[in-house]
Amino acid sequence: MGTLPEMPNLNELSFDPKVIKKDFPIFSQNRDKPLVFLDSGASSQRPTSVLDAMDDYYRTTHANVHRGVYALAEEATNRYEAARLKIGNFIGAPNPSKEIVFSKNSTESLNLIANSLGHGYLHAGDKVVLTKMEHHANHVPWIMLASYLGIKLEFIDHDEQGRLILDNLDQTLDGAKVVSLTLASNVLGTITPFSQIAQVAHSYGAIVVGDASQYVPHMPLNVKELGADLVAFTGHKMLGPTGVGVLWGNLKTLESMPPFLGGGDMIADVRLESYTPNELPYKFEAGTPPIAEVIGLGAAVDYLNNLGMQNIANHDRAIMKIALEKINDRFGDTIKIYGPKDYKERSGCISFSFENVHPHDISQILDLHGVCVRAGHHCAKPLMRELGVAATARASFHIYNDEDDVDALVEALAEAQRYFS
Ligand SMILES: Cc1ncc(COP(=O)(O)O)c(C=O)c1O
Incomplete structure (x- = not known):
């Protein structure tokens, strides 16, 4: 970065x-x-290639994924999972088949994170640090947690040019349990010193969340170098379709997080009064996913990769x-x-x-x-x-x-x- x-x-x-x-x-x-x-x-x-990929999928291959055992359903599943690997490789995910979770958009990815961390990891009085330039998608879910869980929000300030002020970073991040910030502001255009902040946040044991919605479409991103634990981005800003978003997380963090939505596909077993969550990434993908959109996003990633x-x-x-x-x-x-x-x-x-x-x-x-x-x-x-x-x-x-x-x-x-x- x-x-x-x-x-x-x-x-x-x-x-x-x-x-x-x-x-x-x-x-x-x-x-x-x-x-x-x-x-x-x-x-x-x-681009046409994205529209064609979705159109071709619907015309030739559509069936629900992860369910049918007939050939058409397997082919649909293969295309969906191939897109997952492609998108994971695009951001340098070490384990793309497990670490890439599909959602509806960045907003849903960030709500997933806040909700899941709000069930067990975060408690009343815990400190969550944001910046003052977050999109509502990375702000309101934390305000909601503050109102029903009693977490405390603190904010990293910025100067008159919209550059984050890091003078008091240690003081601000000391004791933080989550630090969640944008990689690039959708208003000011600021590219934040994300990795530097992540390093300090980790030294205090915080989980670090990146909102990469405005970054992934424009710059190379390698999640290993970035230093985040969880990263959210959205398909429709990166030449892909609407209706699909991505959550990347490292295995340790994702494994420690409880599911967000309950329903089909996110379970390994269900009894009358209990359930066992499915393995990653499916425990976070409840219900029929946006199959054509995921495939379209895979084609968008091909297009971006071709240009470099x-x-x-x-x-x-x-x-x-x-x-x-x-x-x-x-x-x-x-x-x-x-x-x-x-x-x-x-x-x-x-x-x-x-x-x-x-x-x-x-x-x-x-x-x-x-x-x-x-x-x-x-x-x-x-x-x-x-x-x-x-x-x-x-x-x-x-x-x-x-x-x-x-x-x-x-x-x-x-x-x-x-x-x-
Ligand atoms: C920085 C940032 N975060 C999150 C979002 C939310 O993206 P979506 O509406 O696709 O969920 C946006 C959209 O403008 C954004 O610019």
């Missing part, structure tokens, strides 16, 4: 976003204006640098950009606001130019309060975005500024 090399311009990259766009059918639909999609932080687009995650990270850095420069050059002090000033400290999003213009109005004007950006609180209301705003506009990038998209954003923003001045 170190800083990546300088990437001076998009022409030197190993892939051309214009060529990439051709793999994504949404960009070839007829529209009044070409689609400038700058909202991948909310949900990315998906380091190449993707380089692309994202290059476009971030260009976007920050062009926005700053054009709008100077009239725009407020949140998060680190140095593009090397950011992942693929820029949140901003113009004085006296509501972000929703900005987003609407941009939409008239075919430019899609998100406006709102980005599911990070405590952070919005701290920034002193109700909402921001956010442009977020992925592999199909190029300098023309940045130019379209800048021109549309200039129009919005003129309109409201």
Whole structure:
């Protein structure tokens, strides 16, 4: 998770976003204006190969998994389990067949973690440490535990550029039983010093949880090097389908955790008044899983692997640098950009606001130019309060975005500024 090399311009990259766009059918639909999609932080687009993988599965192979003993059901199970291995290898999981749990999304993975740790591991008065820039998905489940279990929440603070302040880290983490934080902020773009924090947290015996929702789609991740015990991410931000999320955990931690949901497939045996949980990872996969979505996510991982995650990270850095420069050059002090000033400290999003213009109005004007950006609180209301705003506009990038998209954003923003001045 170190800083990546300088990437001076998009022409030197190993892939051309214009060529990439051709793999994504949404960009070839007829529209009044070409689609400038700058909202991948909310949900990315998906390539034909992902759509085909799901379509082919439904057309040729669908049957429920882990149940039937007929050939079709076995083939469906094989495809589902092959995707598990692929996704595990993608993040360097040492035991992918046991350590990768499929959920509905990051939110469900994080709720699984909080609920499971809340049944036996955490007790009243225990300390759980978060940051003040967490998405609600990694905040509300812990608030819920605080309200019904009496755990205490503490927060690592950040500076005015959204960089975590580590001065009092020992004091904050001393006695913590769980430390749960994002690898990359969905609002500020901050890439957090996750591994450094994890190391200190482990020295105090805490379980360390990573929310990698905004990190996995953009940068290489190796869970062994990361130093987390549990990591959550979501399929639809990484070119995969909606409806599938991932929880990775090391064997020791996952084995110590009780199941989250009860039902089919998560049991080894059931008697009238008791049950025996299934082995990993099935004890956390109650009910029929999102089979086609898991297979689609496997295809998304193939697509990302073909491009190379380091190449993707380089692309994202290059476009971030260009976007920050062009926005700053054009709008100077009239725009407020949140998060680190140095593009090397950011992942693929820029949140901003113009004085006296509501972000929703900005987003609407941009939409008239075919430019899609998100406006709102980005599911990070405590952070919005701290920034002193109700909402921001956010442009977020992925592999199909190029300098023309940045130019379209800048021109549309200039129009919005003129309109409201
Ligand atoms: C940092 C972060 N964590 C968690 C989530 C939740 O993802 P999902 O809605 O797929 O559960 C998001 C989504 O925006 C996110 O940006």
